[in-house]
Amino acid sequence: MITVALTKGRLYKDFTAYLEDNDLQQYIEPLSEDTRSLYTIVDNVKFIFAKGPDVPTYVESGVADIGIVGSDIIEEDTFNILNVSQLPFGDCHFSVAGLPDQGELRTIATKYTNVASKYFREKKMDVSLVHLNGSVELAPLLGLTDGIVDIVQTGNTLKDNGLIEYEKILEIHARLIANKRTFYTKEDEIYKFLTEIGVF
Ligand code: PRP
Ligand code: MG
Numbered sequence: 001m002i003t004v005a006l007t008k009g010r011l012y013k014d015f016t017a018y019l020e021d022n023d024l025q026q027y028i029e030p031l032s033e034d035t036r037s038l039y040t041i042v043d044n045v046k047f048i049f050a051k052g053p054d055v056p057t058y059v060e061s062g063v064a065d066i067g068i069v070g071s072d073i074i075e076e077d078t079f080n081i082l083n084v085s086q087l088p089f090g091d092c093h094f095s096v097a098g099l100p101d102q103g104e105l106r107t108i109a110t111k112y113t114n115v116a117s118k119y120f121r122e123k124k125m126d127v128s129l130v131h132l133n134g135s136v137e138l139a140p141l142l143g144l145t146d147g148i149v150d151i152v153q154t155g156n157t158l159k160d161n162g163l164i165e166y167e168k169i170l171e172i173h174a175r176l177i178a179n180k181r182t183f184y185t186k187e188d189e190i191y192k193f194l195t196e197i198g199v200f
Contacts, residue, residue: 090174
């Protein structure tokens with residue numbers, strides 16, 4: 001049995017759409033079930049559903065052998081995992097955004113303080129960061145900060161809140177990650193699953 005860590009966020013929709021596009025019927029139904037259960041088993045594969053930032057934690061410890069995670073998570077935090085490959089879904093990007101008539105950016109709200117501080121340090125911009133846990137678009141609207149650093153996918157959240165992108169920071173894609181030990185000790189099972197879903 002191998003354990004695959006998935007997230008039930010936005011990336012999950014992209015992953016199930018990928019399974020549908022590739023006609024991987026055996027996985028579509030069990031993974032699309034409307035249930036509060038946090039795991040499901042298909043043949044020799046146990047899928048667990050974690051919060052995005054927790055996927056690498058499960059994989060690092062080895063209780064999950066592989067995981068599918070947005071590269072935003074592994075850009076923001078450091079994990080002792082194998083960063084195996086990029087996957088053909090989950091594309092979006094990090095941007096700096098704010099109100100159309102904003103002047104200088106002195107304060108920025110974000111969930112991604114490491115990504116943001118690296119970016120502003122490289123640009124030699126003196127910016128104070130305010131850490132928020134989500135819905136960061138509220139910060140410039142309410143005057144908490146001058147702007148935000150956040151993920152943009154369709155652009156609808158920015159648009160619906162009257163915000164614009166100032167600059168793109170970094171592309172984001174789904175990534176396959178693996179435990180450094182079990183990726184080799186369970187090589188055959190992992191390889192079989194990854195081949196089946198067309199990743200290898
Ligand atoms: C994410 C992200 C943006 C939005 C981008 O938020 O933080 O707000 O999605 O997607 P879009 O460009 O397609 O609108 P999410 O809905 O995951 O919630 P959170 O920010 O509260 O975590
Ligand atoms: Mg958001």
